[in-house]
Amino acid sequence: MAKKQVLVACGAGIATSTVVNGAIEEMAKENNLDVNLVQIKITEVGGYVDSADLLVTTAMTQKEYPFPVINARSFLTGIGTAATKEEILTALQK
Amino acid sequence: MSNIYFNESVILLNLEAASKEEVLKIMGDNLLSYNLVKESFIPAIIAREEEYATGLPTAGVAVAIPHTDVDHVQRKAISVGVLKDAVEFGVMGDDKETIPVRIVFLLAMDESHSQLSLLQQLMGVFQTEEALMSILNEKNKTNIRSLLEEKLDFGVLEGEK
Numbered sequence: 001m002a003k004k005q006v007l008v009a010c011g012a013g014i015a016t017s018t019v020v021n022g023a024i025e026e027m028a029k030e031n032n033l034d035v036n037l038v039q040i041k042i043t044e045v046g047g048y049v050d051s052a053d054l055l056v057t058t059a060m061t062q063k064e065y066p067f068p069v070i071n072a073r074s075f076l077t078g079i080g081t082a083a084t085k086e087e088i089l090t091a092l093q094k
Numbered sequence: 095m096s097n098i099y100f101n102e103s104v105i106l107l108n109l110e111a112a113s114k115e116e117v118l119k120i121m122g123d124n125l126l127s128y129n130l131v132k133e134s135f136i137p138a139i140i141a142r143e144e145e146y147a148t149g150l151p152t153a154g155v156a157v158a159i160p161h162t163d164v165d166h167v168q169r170k171a172i173s174v175g176v177l178k179d180a181v182e183f184g185v186m187g188d189d190k191e192t193i194p195v196r197i198v199f200l201l202a203m204d205e206s207h208s209q210l211s212l213l214q215q216l217m218g219v220f221q222t223e224e225a226l227m228s229i230l231n232e233k234n235k236t237n238i239r240s241l242l243e244e245k246l247d248f249g250v251l252e253g254e255k
Binding site: 019059072 | 142146147148150152153164185188209210213217
């Protein structure tokens with residue numbers, strides 16, 4: 001399976017995406033998934049439309065992308081984390 | 095690299111504000127008075143909050159974690175504001191919903207990608223209703239400082255690059 005490129009984005013690209021990035025890294029390791037995590041600002045997503053497989057973000061986005069977009073707020077609040085992880089895993093295992 | 099600045103001077107209790115902009119102005123002005131941020135921090139953090147809301151529907155009491163680009167920061171700091179009355183903040187990742195917030199953790203970060211452990215610990219606090227309720231009801235700044243120092247291990251930062 002080709003290495004998946006996962007974009008992790010928030011408004012500033014420094015705070016919440018750092019936490020989400022850490023959570024996905026851990027998840028990928030647990031599940032033996034080979035992912036290429038790219039931590040960016042949400043405004044930079046446009047530069048990755050041709051290469052990315054998935055966008056995980058804490059910021060809202062109204063744009064349509066050719067890859068799935070998953071809201072990662074649960075990694076910050078602890079409410080609904082299991083469901084979000086499941087969603088990410090499903091997207092990565094496609 | 096300097097350590098993170100966190101003590102009673104950046105813990106604001108019983109903060110009275112009518113709007114999120116006012117909360118950010120008061121907390122930002124306070125950081126400015128200790129030279130922790132540049133003047134541009136205040137308009138920047140207000141604009142950022144408008145564009146990318148940071149309210150989080152955490153257990154027990156909702157929090158917000160406003161932050162902005164590193165250019166506006168002089169020294170890394172975390173400021174805590176406990177609001178007298180709840181103020182509506184937008185919910186992170188949602189363009190319509192707002193949430194009544196009582197505790198604001200204003201983050202002044204001085205470089206990208208370098209504060210993972212601290213942020214993870216902070217999110218750990220958000221996920222502990224008991225800790226949030228203690229902060230909300232505490233009248234003594236030193237107790238809040240101790241509680242967060244215990245949970246956040248600021249010492250870790252000194253060892254990081």
